[in-house]
Amino acid sequence: MEDPGELRRRVLEAVTDGALAELEFDKLVDVLLGRVRELFAVDTVTVLLLGPAGEQLVATSALGLEEEVYQGVRVPVGVGFAGRIAARREPMALEEVNASTVVNPLLAERGLRTLLGAPMIAGGQLTGVLHIGCTAARRFTDAEVESLQLVADRLALAALAYRSRSERAATTLLQDSLLPSRLPAVPGWELAARYVPGTEAGVGGDWYDVLPLSDRRFGLVIGDVVGNGLAAAVVMGRLRSALRAYALEFPDPADVLGKLDRKASHFERNTMATVGYAVIDMATSTMRVALAGHLPPVIALPGRPAVLAEVPLGPPVGRALAIHGRRSGTVELPPGALVALFTDGLVERRDSTIDDGLARLLSTVDDRGDDEPAESVGAHIMATMVGAHAAADDIALLTARHTAG
Structure with a gap:
């Protein structure tokens, strides 16, 4: 088992890489998701961003479970695995994936058995949820929970900045048109x-x-x-x-x-x-x-x-x-x-x-x-x-x- 301190060090290096600041939001997410899958040795990594009304999480990026994005998966806040993480604003692990614990059937269909998720929060605002999954039975350690939260925090900062820029541009265009x-x-x-x-x-x-x-x-x-x-x-x-x-x-x-x-x-x-x-x-x-x-x-x-x-x-x-x-x-x-x-x-x-x-x-x-x-x-x-x-x-x-x- 990898030393907890070593995992934290490697995750910190991954999320504080100065090159990330030069990337557009979509590319930054893709890079971090790839690093997360390697660092945590998991089968799937998914980012769900909070929708404009603040009532649903929308699957935006994924590795190993791309269907979530392609099929437009939406999870109500407070419902299911990701929805509960968003509502509680705290990490959560799931050791059994079935219809009673998740609302997205794709998770069980892919054969996932364990999940770990963390809320993406920046400036006190919830921006989404990051979760990882394994097809094998696994108990995530406290160090892994803490490290995944570090990645979620970095993604939250990027998502908040991106949303602010995008909303202002869209608002300006909309108002100009009206x-x-x-x-x-x-x-x-x-x-x-x-x-x-x-x-x-x-x-x-x-x-x-x-x-x-x-x-x-x-x-x-x-x-x-x-x-x-x-x-x-x-x-x-x-x-x-x-x-x-x-x-x-x-x-x-x-x-x-x-x-x-x-x-x-x-x-x-x-x-x-x-x-x-x-x-x-x-x-x-x-x-x-x-x-x-x-x-x-x-x-x-x-x-x-x-x-x-x-x-x-x-x-x-x-x-x-x-x-x-x-x-x-x-x-x-x-x-x-x-x-x-x-x-x-x-x-x-x-x-x-x-x-x-x-x-x-x-x-x-x-x-x-x-x-x-x-x-x-x-x-x-x-x-x-x-x-x-x-x-x-x-x-x-x-x-x-x-x-x-």
């Missing part, structure tokens, strides 16, 4: 928009939209999904698509947000988002606004100080919070009027209250003249409210100027 590449031309109106991802939370679920509607109407949308990263961006995309569909069917913004709330509460049960939706009627120069937990838009009428629109405020979308229905309010928008919809990243700062931020925003809008183009107003708002300091949270800003009667 935000309007160009705002529509609306007769008698100038439109402008800005979006900036937060430096701390990263790209998330903030969005804006402009919807050409029938009967000389168009809609302005601003929203903010609670959370950040890929999950928030995916939810944002679903809400955006649903709102667009409801906007074509229901003229009142309150009805649109009501339908959106029902959809989110039923199908996105862990979702919460703030949304502001306004419909501008070009024939009557009025705007009807409904707010779901979102800050009111700024209204600047010719010759008057900028104010926050006085319209009803309802609860956020999701979790069936709007049990008493939703309401909308109407605002007059004569020629020269400016509307600015924004997410809270524009006005929230750690060193001041949100009321201070809103007051500063109103003062900033007042700095511009009644005939200042929407793009110039938006640029001035960003220059004043953000300036040379990166915002911690996402910022979305949508400005609209009524230029003709």
Whole structure:
């Protein structure tokens, strides 16, 4: 039997090899799995990564049991051998492989008799499970358990870094595809928009939209999904698509947000988002606004100080919070009027209250003249409210100027 200290030394050399840092994640996993099979003298080595929802382990890489990957094996957290390791976050050995101890029939079909697994944890986050198997009866030693955990820890660090890079790239691409590449031309109106991802939370679920509607109407949308990263961006995309569909069917913004709330509460049960939706009627120069937990838009009428629109405020979308229905309010928008919809990243700062931020925003809008183009107003708002300091949270800003009667 190999000396326990010697095994630990060899495993440490294998996982701390500087050459690993130069490898892409998939290649790094392949190299480590090959080394593990040799060092531990086992027949199979498998890595299962935690899925995006955190509820399932997905077979990602394997040696000796490649079918797990090819057949898309998934193991619920808390169920079966790997699932129990993930739930308990501690190594586990299995000396009898059968239908009562594992959920993946491939393990028994391959003739495995013993298994040893370890959780992959980095930065307090579970990223997956690493397990090894033998077709012969075997009792794994404490040194082998400890050594396998060392490999699992190294894989966890690589998996966490890879997931972070991949999710950020995917989130950025998704958000770029969902935000309007160009705002529509609306007769008698100038439109402008800005979006900036937060430096701390990263790209998330903030969005804006402009919807050409029938009967000389168009809609302005601003929203903010609670959370950040890929999950928030995916939810944002679903809400955006649903709102667009409801906007074509229901003229009142309150009805649109009501339908959106029902959809989110039923199908996105862990979702919460703030949304502001306004419909501008070009024939009557009025705007009807409904707010779901979102800050009111700024209204600047010719010759008057900028104010926050006085319209009803309802609860956020999701979790069936709007049990008493939703309401909308109407605002007059004569020629020269400016509307600015924004997410809270524009006005929230750690060193001041949100009321201070809103007051500063109103003062900033007042700095511009009644005939200042929407793009110039938006640029001035960003220059004043953000300036040379990166915002911690996402910022979305949508400005609209009524230029003709």
